[in-house]
Amino acid sequence: MQSWLQNRWTSLCLLVIAIGALMLFLYGFFPLKYHSGTLAHMDDLPNFIDGVSIDGHEVYNSGENTVILMVIDGLRYDFATEEYMPYTGQLLKNKSACIYVSVAEPPTVTMPRIKSPERKKEKAQWRRTINFWRDIFAMMTGSVSTFADVALNFGAPAVRGDSVLRVAASRGRRSIMYGDDTWLRLFPGLWAEYDGTTSFYVTDYTEVDNNVTRHLDKVLTPDENKKPTFDFLVLHYLGLDHIGHLEGARSPMIKPKLLEMDGVVKKIFTAMQTWDRAGTLIVCGDHGMRDAGGHGGASPAELLVPLVLARTPDFVCPHSKGPGPTVAQVDVAPSVAWLLNAPIPGESVGRMLPALLPSDSRQHLYLLHVLAAHNARQGVPTNAEFYKQFQRAQTQFAHYLATGQKSAAKIAKDFYEESLEAMSRYLSEQTVDLDMFAIGIAVFLLYFIAVTLLCVTLYSLQPEHSRKTSTGHHHRSTAGSFLAFIIVLFICSTTLVISCFITETKSQFCSFNSAWILVFGLTACVITMVYFITKTAIENTRDLTILKDLNLIDYLLIFGTVFHSWSFFGTSFIEEEHMTWYFFWNTLMLFILLRTVVVVLMYLGKMFVGATEVQEKPELHKRMDINIGLLPKWVLLIALHRYLKTMNQTGDRWLFLPDTADWLNAPENAVFLQAHLVVGTLLTLIICLWNVRCMNNVMHMHTAFTVLATGCILCYRISTKALDSPFDYIQSWDPVNIVNLFWGLLIAQFVFEILTYVGIFRSCGVNSLKTQSNKKFVYNKPKAKTEDYFYDPLAEEPWNLEEVKLSLACSISHLMLNYLMLIVILLMRPHNVIMVPSVYITCMLTSKCVNHKLLDTRPGRDTEIVDTLSQVLVHLWIGQVFFFYQGNSNSLASVDLGAGYVGLREYSAWRVALRMGLHAYGGPAVAGAALFARLAAAPSWHRYLQALWQTTNVLALHRVYAVSLYCIVTIFFRHHLYVWTVFSPKLLYDFVATVFTTQALTSIAQIVGLTHFTSWLAKTLTYKSKL
């Protein structure tokens, strides 16, 4: 097990395993059912009941009906009473209408506060859409929506599956919509007539409703045959909700507003009475409101909404007085569909509103049968009791059809209702229920891995000599450790199996089918492996004195990183995560500022007090000079960050404030925008050229490649009209070709680098002069050691293999950094281009300033390990800060879809996703690359590997720690109403971040692997040539 612990890439493996665990978590957390998109047809109606034939179309026919669905936003249960709505109350009293208690799908609402520029409207619209999504989705499709529906649809939030509107349209019904335009966006192309109002300005509570009501007179007037001109009318009133948000549920304005709504109900109902056709009016709220006015909690006032059903002509409510029976929001869909004589939407799990069920028992039973059969088709287990009940009901129904016995009809009805209720509940729960067992296992795994990574990291942070001495005390035999592994594996799997059976879980994880048994076995293996690594690490970690070298800034870094994950227990800290990072980063900058001031003062003091002492130590003098230069640079850096912070408003609460990006994107400020673009690109070019020094000896070629690539980027900008240029013909070039050329250049540069390394060009004699002056890639024998390997020429390494390895690693790392910067610049929005050089400058300056030797006048103290630790953390922080500077947030709305299509002609899921990811994580990626490039500048190969090991460990530890803690947070808040808009998107972001971290570490591992490979190749070839 020792070798596992000491392996450089153990933490990478653990990270990969953690991704697996996270996937298990996501599997359990995001509801299991995904909407299949089945579309319903009239032909689906059963024509045989248990062998007895029946004319489905004829029995199903509900006659000519007109349905009006009136949604009043924020109508809570106690508003639909005689006190507030006298006419409605009257209707309820004389039994012309029924009232039901409907339980709302928890909505999540964050209201925009301030007028915002056009650019941000989309984001806000998206949020708004999500808010209505669940309610409208439930009412129109009859199924409970899942997060996957939203997440997979973002960008174009239209319902793709079946809905009442689609089946109605397919049956040739005319649907009309007046009200919130979210309906239009959710169901595009399904309306015969519409007038959408934006619900954007919450201060407006009269105009939004007048916009709806003004059409009523026209639309309610029947034609000459006394028939209404439409079949399905949706009215969505927003004013009540807006008043609630502004003034609360006890506001004096509520009453007149409800009276107004009551007037609308009266108007509709009177109009319906004049029609020569059956009319149905459904009045419902989509969610309630708190007394304070908002909504978003789980209190009854917010969740219980009334559903009033009024019909003409001659309709008597079958229910007794008082609060009606409870229905679900999904029940609206099948009811409306049936009334419109359309099939039940494909994924509906609802039932019929009880008062609608016809008195004719044949039709009644047929309807119940259709619903039950429809539900039974949607993956109900056939061995469940309610399914058997359904079959029994079917037999009774067939019996009734054959014989006409009333008692059989009664029994069939009872059986149908029982089974329908159970099936509906089962299906809804299956959509919403979490697989708690899988989640539990996943979190346990994540925690265990986090602990292991902590142990491994601490182990790797020990000074080298103490690590060496601690090894090899008692060497276990391979067979012994194998036996131990088997035993622990057995114990683990037994425990897992037992816990499966004790909890009696329905989880797939414990189902032991072919696929899941693999997962099960892997879990047990991982637990065993992780256990052994932890055990060995704890046994071997003895000397942590190195941690005493930590200074105040290190403590700040560690504390901040650790605390940050805990802050997520507050929702607003997730929405405003950038604030946490900005605050930490500001604190860090303040600390470093104080430190640089101290350095300056120390130097000045030395100058005045002990001038001779300074003169005696010219080396000290020199170092002081460098350090004093840091202060003005640092102040400038703070100013730069202050500026970048204003670039993009992000998060939720201040998203709508105008920011610099808005100003820059205004047409009149195009010059400044272009200046930002050009300055950003040119600065990156300069940085890239500066980095070229770390590559191989053929400097000029690399410079040419880089300049050409930057030229491509500029041409791309010109051709996409983001940049004006004196050369008009560039504008007509094809951006896709330019981007392809850019990729080609990058690949060519990499190939060239490798070829130079191999030495192809040496024979051409192109760089013969260069190679002699700069022998980075030349194997040679150090002369001093020539006598040593006289004894054992094969064991010793006479060649400077390690130096060459190091320079190759260094070169490729810098090449990677350059590539990342160039690619990110290509993908960024014009105003954000300036971020990329800023990340680099910040990284360089900060890593100078957090150096532990800055304040240390005595040379010789070994602070390498602590330095590595603080460097990694600082780069992590910089990455995070820039992630938010760039305008990202923890909401899916801030993902820039435009970046996904740079240089692409058609949609290709992987390429788009990669571009989008790289764009979003551009800041962290560049910061990470800068970190690894910095590591590669180590003085020796051995120390490079050491630092790499520690860095990998710390990065993996941070990632797994953050993820595992966040998983706990989401479990904790799984019933919280923000689970959709706040918690789940953040979970996705964390998942993506983990994947990217793994990817980054893998590419570093590849670099190291490449160096080893080439070195091995060179060795074998050399030996061969010798032989």
Next chain:
Amino acid sequence: MFSLNNQLELRKVTISSLLTCIYLPSIVTVISYKGLLYSVGNGSSFYILVLIFFAELLKSFYLNATNDIQAKRSKANKNRVGDILKSFVFLLVALFCFFIGIMLFGAPILDCHEETLMLSSLMSLLAVFPLIAHSGVEASMQLLFGIKNYGRDTITEMLVNNSIMTVCGAWLGAVVIPLDWNTPWQQWPVPCYLGAISGYLLSNVFTVFKVILLSAAQKYPTINSIINFLNNLHSAK
């Protein structure tokens, strides 16, 4: 931790801290009863700064008063007017630095200058002024940045602690600004302003507490362990 060597200094420290513990809360109480607590950022609340200025000035007179005639004489020789002028200029510089610094670290740049100015003047009053009044410009600079050690000078130690705590308080006050509670005290610069005041106050309370601990330790030796622990904490920093 303070030393017990100089009883006179210890007494001075205690009394001045107690004075602060009395006058600052009373100012805050009075303005909060007048309903002016959330308007501390306005220029109209300048009188609070004047009050604090005079209180700190009186305190520094008390702290600087010596019975030692020789010291008095040597002080008299110095150029008082020049010193005062220099301190005043330095105070202005400190104020300006605070102003710029607060802006750099996130205060609104284009507006709210008045509020930021009030905050920076309060901070220079609480954090820099007492130190200058006690030990002069150069020494206070060196003390603040930890270059010069205050050794066994209890008064200076207290003053330096006060300034550090003031800055920390103002810094931590900013934490509440982004929370979505929509309360009036989340307005800029109220949390930082109150944070600075409470940091200063807290530091003084600590001072009193420490002196009480020290004197109690003479009676009950068991308390010494706590003092040692505090000492260790201090030296670890």
